[in-house]
Amino acid sequence: MKELYYELTDNGYHIYDKNDPLFHIHQYEPYIPNPSNSYEENAKAHIEALSDELEIEEPNNPYGIPNNEYTALVENIQQQTIDEIVKGVSADDESGTN
Amino acid sequence: MGEALIIRKGIEKVTIDGEKVKSKMNLEKISSTIYLPPVPQAVFEASGIVIDGEFHRLGGRISGTSYSLMHYKFSEGTWTAVSTMGAGVCGAPVVVFNDELYVLGGKNSSGVYRLMWKYSNGAWTQLTAGALKEVSYSSAVVFNNKIHWIGGVGNNIYYATFDGNILSDSNLIISNCKSAYITTLKGEMVIIATDTSYNWKLYKIADDGTATLADTIKQNTNYSLINATILSTEDEIHLLGITAGDYSNAHLVYDGVSLTQLDDLPVSFSMGCAYKDSIGIHLVGGTGVSAATTDHLVIDTNFYAEVSE
Numbered sequence: 001m002k003e004l005y006y007e008l009t010d011n012g013y014h015i016y017d018k019n020d021p022l023f024h025i026h027q028y029e030p031y032i033p034n035p036s037n038s039y040e041e042n043a044k045a046h047i048e049a050l051s052d053e054l055e056i057e058e059p060n061n062p063y064g065i066p067n068n069e070y071t072a073l074v075e076n077i078q079q080q081t082i083d084e085i086v087k088g089v090s091a092d093d094e095s096g097t098n
Numbered sequence: 099m100g101e102a103l104i105i106r107k108g109i110e111k112v113t114i115d116g117e118k119v120k121s122k123m124n125l126e127k128i129s130s131t132i133y134l135p136p137v138p139q140a141v142f143e144a145s146g147i148v149i150d151g152e153f154h155r156l157g158g159r160i161s162g163t164s165y166s167l168m169h170y171k172f173s174e175g176t177w178t179a180v181s182t183m184g185a186g187v188c189g190a191p192v193v194v195f196n197d198e199l200y201v202l203g204g205k206n207s208s209g210v211y212r213l214m215w216k217y218s219n220g221a222w223t224q225l226t227a228g229a230l231k232e233v234s235y236s237s238a239v240v241f242n243n244k245i246h247w248i249g250g251v252g253n254n255i256y257y258a259t260f261d262g263n264i265l266s267d268s269n270l271i272i273s274n275c276k277s278a279y280i281t282t283l284k285g286e287m288v289i290i291a292t293d294t295s296y297n298w299k300l301y302k303i304a305d306d307g308t309a310t311l312a313d314t315i316k317q318n319t320n321y322s323l324i325n326a327t328i329l330s331t332e333d334e335i336h337l338l339g340i341t342a343g344d345y346s347n348a349h350l351v352y353d354g355v356s357l358t359q360l361d362d363l364p365v366s367f368s369m370g371c372a373y374k375d376s377i378g379i380h381l382v383g384g385t386g387v388s389a390a391t392t393d394h395l396v397i398d399t400n401f402y403a404e405v406s407e
Contacts (some may be wrong), residue, residue, distance in 0.1 A: 014221070015184075023165075023182040026221035033226060046224075050184055 004050060006043035013043040015050070025050075111342045112338050131199060131364045135175050136392035139164065142385040143188040148370030149199065152178075154371050155382060157187040158200065160390055163206040164188070166215070170382075170394075172375075191238035195245050196262055202238050203230045210234075214260070215373060228265035231256045235324065237279045241287045242305070245373070248280045253294055259309050277324035283354050285334055288312070290352070292322040299352070310407045315357050321345055327384060329372040336379065339367035349397070365393055 005017040012028030027033065027042065034042055140315045141158025148154070163186030169178050170194045175282035183201070190204025190211070199217040199341070212229040215222050225309040233249030233256065241244075246261040248271065271289075272278060278291040279302070287303040298316045301309040321340050327357065339348040346366040350359045363381065369386020370391075378396040385391065 017182070020182050022179060023184075024221040026223055028223070031223050032228050033224065040216045 004047045006040075006047060008039050008043065011037060013039050013046075015047060017042060129278065132396040133281065134170075134394045134396060135177065136379070136382050136394050137168065137170075138177050138179075138392070139166070139168075139276060140390040140392045141188070141383055142369040142390045144371055144383055145187075145190050145192040145201070145204070146373055146382060147192045147194065148373050148375075149298055151375075153371075153380065153382070155371055156183065157190060157204065158193055158383065158390075159186075159188040159207065162186055177220075181220060183217075183220070184215065184224065187211065189235060190193075191236050191247060192369065193240050193245055195240050195260075200238075200245060200260075202245065202260070203233070203249070214265070225265075227250055227260065227263060228256065230258065230265070231268035235277065237281070239280050239282055239287065241282055246280055246303070248288060248289060250275065252279055255289070256290070257309075259307070269307060271303075271307060276322045281328065281330040283333060283335055290315070290335060291329065292319075292324070296320050296322065298323065298357075298359050300352075306344065313354070315352055325368040327367060327370045327372045327381075329374060329379065331374055336372070336374075337374055338379075338381065339363060339370070339384065341368060343394050363397060364395065365391070 001019065002023075004015055007014045007016070009028070012026065012032060017023035020074065025046070027046065032039065033046060034040055037045070056076040100116050131317050137155065139158075139160070141160050141164055144158030144164070145156045146153060147156070152172060152197050153170045155170075157164045157166070164185045166179050167181040167183060169180045170176070171178065177388070186206045187201065187204040188206070191202045193200050193202070194317060201215040201217070203212055203214065205211060210232045212232055214227065214230070215223040216225060218374040230247065231249055231251070233251045233334045236247060236249035238245055238247040243261070247258045247260065249256050249268070253274050253276065254270055255272040255275050258268040259266045272291060274292055274294045274298070276292045278289050279286070280289050284290065289303060289309060291300040291301060293299055296319045297314055298319055299311060300313040300315055302312045303309055323337065323340060326340045327338040329338060333353060335352045337348070337352065339346050340348050340350070346368060347362040349360040349363050365379050367384045371382040373382075380394065382394050383391060384393070
């Protein structure tokens with residue numbers, strides 16, 4: 001989870017993440033997103049925009065595929081297996097006892 | 099996993115299954131695959147870039163889009179996260195321009211980025227030079243002191259340039275095109291494209307941004323190159339893993355004149371990253387039919403074994 005904060009400088013601002021030392025944005029002249037606003041207003045708006053970004057979800061399955069895809073895959077396989085069992089039982093049930 | 103254990107001792111001297119290779123004189127090319135330490139995170143549609151001779155991978159997607167800039171230190175055989183970008187990004191053109199890393203657009207799970215970023219001294223700066231056209235896919239190359247960017251939407255390809263300060267307007271450069279990739283070949287700027295009839299074509303790009311058809315590389319392929327990993331060297335364009343179908347293991351090379359199919363890749367490989375160094379072509383990540391992998395392997399292009407007398 002991002003926990004962003006900003007530091008103002010003479011010609012712009014930095015944005016950092018308390019939880020990620022590798023996160024560092026540096027906006028300075030002439031790269032201030034909205035030059036008509038103050039650096040502080042820009043920094044706050046920038047943090048708000050960044051906070052809307054989706055957080056990455058680490059896959060926790062053995063195949064490294066998206067977790068939702070893995071869940072769907074497993075459910076699909078399980079349903080296929082059930083279908084095959086039912087189909088097999090029906091096919092073997094020539095006497096019609098099931 | 100690997101068919102041969104190869105320890106790098108230098109550009110020309112390696113040990114292959116215990117046999118020392120002395121030089122390329124009187125040597126026979128051998129087929130081998132080297133598996134290197136896997137990438138820590140399985141993603142596809144990541145962006146690869148070589149900085150100061152070492153490979154870096156940015157972003158990619160799994161459930162969401164990755165923010166990570168990863169660095170592979172060849173000498174140590176380690177992957178290290180060196181930075182977190184301000185945006186989760188995949189499919190983004192990444193280039194080194196004026197000694198800084200530039201990211202041009204790209205996309206995340208919910209939309210397309212139209213702004214550019216640059217990375218320098220451990221910090222990311224979002225540029226305010228203008229907005230890229232909203233496109234489905236894009237690529238970029240540095241040529242004649244400018245970044246040249248193309249992006250496709252519908253069946254149209256748009257082109258823009260960035261000189262470090264000003265981003266030009268995006269102009270239509272090629273129509274009736276399903277996918278396109280801009281690069282350089284033999285000192286010229288080119289676009290390799292798939293038209294709407296699945297013909298693969300080569301266009302040369304002039305300084306004024308006009309495209310001229312230079313070659314029809316292959317006709318009626320049934321495949322768009324949209325999922326291929328395209329690797330450019332000075333004299334060749336490698337098309338790796340054209341799609342998740344019949345060509346998922348394909349390795350084709352185009353030299354501006356002819357298209358050659360080489361040995362199949364040892365893995366299915368589409369939407370991954372590739373780079374070439376003195377030991378061969380590295381394949382990083384990517385996907386088979388549907389799953390992202392952490393594979394990091396080298397297919398030989400330079401390995402030779404001593405011919406037994």
